[in-house]
Amino acid sequence: xxxxxxxxxxxxxxxxxxxxxxxxxxxxxxxxxxxxxxxxxxxxxxxxxxxxxxxxxxxxxxxxxxxxxxxxxxxxxxxxxxxxxxxxxxxxxxxxxxxxxxxxxxxxxxxxxxxxxxxxxxxxxxxxxxxxxxxxxxxxxxxxxxxxxxxxxxxxxxxxxxxxxxxxxxxxxxxxxxxxxxxxxxxxxxxxxxxxxxxxxxxxxxxxxxxxxxxxxxxxxxxxxxxxxxxxxxxxxxxxxxxxxxxxxxxxxxxxxxxxxxxxxxxxxxxxxxxxxxxxxxxxxxxxxxxxxxxxxxxxxxxxxxxxxxxxxxxxxxxxxxxxxxxxxxxxxxxxxxxxxxxxxxxxxxxxxxxxxxxxxxxxxxxxxxxxxxxxxxxxxxxxxxxxxxxxxxxxxxxxxxxxx
Amino acid sequence: xxxxxxxxxxxxxxxxxxxxxxxxxxxxxxxxxxxxxxxxxxxxxxxxxxxxxxxxxxxxxxxxxxxxxxxxxxxxxxxxxxxxxxxxxxxxxxxxxxxxxxxxxxxxxxxxxxxxxxxxxxxxxxxxxxxxxxxxxxxxxxxxxxxxxxxxxxxxxxxxxxxxxxxxxxxxxxxxxxxxxxxxxxxxxxxxxxxxxxxxxxxxxxxxxxxxxxxxxxxxxxxxxxxxxxxxxxxxxxxxxxxxxxxxxxxxxxxxxxxxxxxxxxxxxxxxxxxxxxxxxxxxxxxxxxx
Numbered sequence: 001x002x003x004x005x006x007x008x009x010x011x012x013x014x015x016x017x018x019x020x021x022x023x024x025x026x027x028x029x030x031x032x033x034x035x036x037x038x039x040x041x042x043x044x045x046x047x048x049x050x051x052x053x054x055x056x057x058x059x060x061x062x063x064x065x066x067x068x069x070x071x072x073x074x075x076x077x078x079x080x081x082x083x084x085x086x087x088x089x090x091x092x093x094x095x096x097x098x099x100x101x102x103x104x105x106x107x108x109x110x111x112x113x114x115x116x117x118x119x120x121x122x123x124x125x126x127x128x129x130x131x132x133x134x135x136x137x138x139x140x141x142x143x144x145x146x147x148x149x150x151x152x153x154x155x156x157x158x159x160x161x162x163x164x165x166x167x168x169x170x171x172x173x174x175x176x177x178x179x180x181x182x183x184x185x186x187x188x189x190x191x192x193x194x195x196x197x198x199x200x201x202x203x204x205x206x207x208x209x210x211x212x213x214x215x216x217x218x219x220x221x222x223x224x225x226x227x228x229x230x231x232x233x234x235x236x237x238x239x240x241x242x243x244x245x246x247x248x249x250x251x252x253x254x255x256x257x258x259x260x261x262x263x264x265x266x267x268x269x270x271x272x273x274x275x276x277x278x279x280x281x282x283x284x285x286x287x288x289x290x291x292x293x294x295x296x297x298x299x300x301x302x303x304x305x306x307x308x309x310x311x312x313x314x315x316x317x318x319x320x321x322x323x324x325x326x327x328x329x330x331x332x333x334x335x336x337x338x339x340x341x342x343x344x345x346x347x348x349x350x351x352x353x354x355x356x357x358x359x360x361x362x363x364x365x366x367x368x369x370x371x372x373x374x375x376x377x378x379x380x381x382x383x384x385x386x387x388x389x390x391x392x393x394x395x396x397x398x399x400x401x402x403x404x405x
Numbered sequence: 406x407x408x409x410x411x412x413x414x415x416x417x418x419x420x421x422x423x424x425x426x427x428x429x430x431x432x433x434x435x436x437x438x439x440x441x442x443x444x445x446x447x448x449x450x451x452x453x454x455x456x457x458x459x460x461x462x463x464x465x466x467x468x469x470x471x472x473x474x475x476x477x478x479x480x481x482x483x484x485x486x487x488x489x490x491x492x493x494x495x496x497x498x499x500x501x502x503x504x505x506x507x508x509x510x511x512x513x514x515x516x517x518x519x520x521x522x523x524x525x526x527x528x529x530x531x532x533x534x535x536x537x538x539x540x541x542x543x544x545x546x547x548x549x550x551x552x553x554x555x556x557x558x559x560x561x562x563x564x565x566x567x568x569x570x571x572x573x574x575x576x577x578x579x580x581x582x583x584x585x586x587x588x589x590x591x592x593x594x595x596x597x598x599x600x601x602x603x604x605x606x607x608x609x610x611x612x613x614x615x616x617x618x619x620x621x622x623x624x625x626x627x628x629x630x631x632x633x634x635x636x637x638x639x640x641x642x643x644x645x646x647x648x649x650x651x652x653x654x655x656x657x658x659x660x661x662x663x664x665x666x667x668x669x670x671x672x673x674x675x676x677x678x679x680x681x682x683x684x685x686x687x688x689x690x691x692x693x694x695x696x
Contacts, residue, residue, distance in 0.1 A: 134618050137514045137589040169511045210508050240506035285560020285615055288641035289683035295644045296682050337562040339545030393684035
């Protein structure tokens, strides 16, 4: 949502995140993205040459976690198995705890060297993430010796096993902080040294890329003491994309809701929900408040839609079209607080939009408040359209209750 | 009375000659705000809206004695504009600009720590208004009325909704301040609440919050210890979906306390009067004042 309370970020695929990490000197497994089974086999052969391994992992690339649980991650011991698993995973609809029941279509896979190979020591897994601590206004490294499992579960079961380290923006991450982290992870020798390099390179990636999150879970210590990013999630601050055209080009629209992408073309901030009352509001805070009042009136919000401060006729029309694409919508509440933009002009825009769209089969409630609210209501009431109007939020809420009954 | 800005405030507009800057400067002047000039690098010496343009904030402060600045420059240049205003000694810097990268605001925050005389409001906020004649921002002046209610909000149009209900209830505002919705705000809700508690002519405070972050909880805990006036609150977003996040780190930082329900509970425990419906803000305020 636009308001910055949910600070908007562009999600990256695992293979893209690892590419950015590698560019900044973070050790990652040898791997390549593939769109077809042939590409997957070629990738596996190339990885065998450069990394000298005989085992691979094939991983579905979708913007959701928990892929292993849904069968989207498979270890392969032979090229035949690579072929088989790549074939199965590509094109499958992967359902994970984070995708919702409808799942997500897998269009890309990552073929990687398997880093759980036998050696002189047991491999170990850690957790590491970097994100903004809003209260402090500083970046924070969060880490745990209990990696490879759901960190929320770690936080619940063993909160003392989660450590944090704030970074002073004036000087950046200091070597003593990296040492502290490595010691808290109980590392020594070669692995300790590798971890220092690893942490500092991950932090540099975060800052250089304007990331809003890097989460590496697990970070693995291999049997020969290498420290590698085994699985990675990364997102980038949308507001900073203008200085990273290379990262902006990584945006995968196939991973986003098509209606939301469509809305974005008209500068409408739309998030699909699952209720029966559509809404369109100017301003994100008021939009959330409007969703709340729909609920209090006995309905359920079908969406979040911020038309922006000006709420002009063109945007209102596109907003109606987008809301009407949702078959669950039984009524629409338009809530505009006219300040600089006068309510009579918004009202005229609503009338024009309604006529342009033609027949609208669900009742529409228009609540206009602020400058020239009475004039606005009059225009709606005299338009002859099947639109109910209100001035106070309270009256709008009652109208929602009425049309639903 | 008021907090931070009043009739004596001399206001500078950064990004004066741009589309937004021009439009809102006109609106502010119409409302009665003492706009004394603006800054557009390269246009120094010229006039705009019959007021002088300066190349730098420093020049403008030297010539006009401005102590408040309002920023309408694009997001790519906004952090720089804030720092320029602070370096020139501007007391209250109001940044309207939306979309400033978080990293830039992190550096701005550090920069301002070393310049404690300057207070930033925003970014990504509607500004600050002390009715009847001092409007520094983009809010509609007409819905405000001078009075004794201090309003602080993270959101623009939702704060207009609250202000309007206050005015329609026959009350008015001492000052209404929008702290903005960005992850790193210049002024927090708690700081605004403190200023209102210290203002002898503010009788009660309306605090409009929303899901995400921890600012409302921080303010609530401060109110429990130090509050001397009734505080009324609404928290938007009870029905908002949980962010479709990929990672889990954010959930641990926010904990369970950044949902609307959790915030309301904390506010109530701290003695704040909470309106469950955004339509009831005015009514809850009137009832709180009777007690």
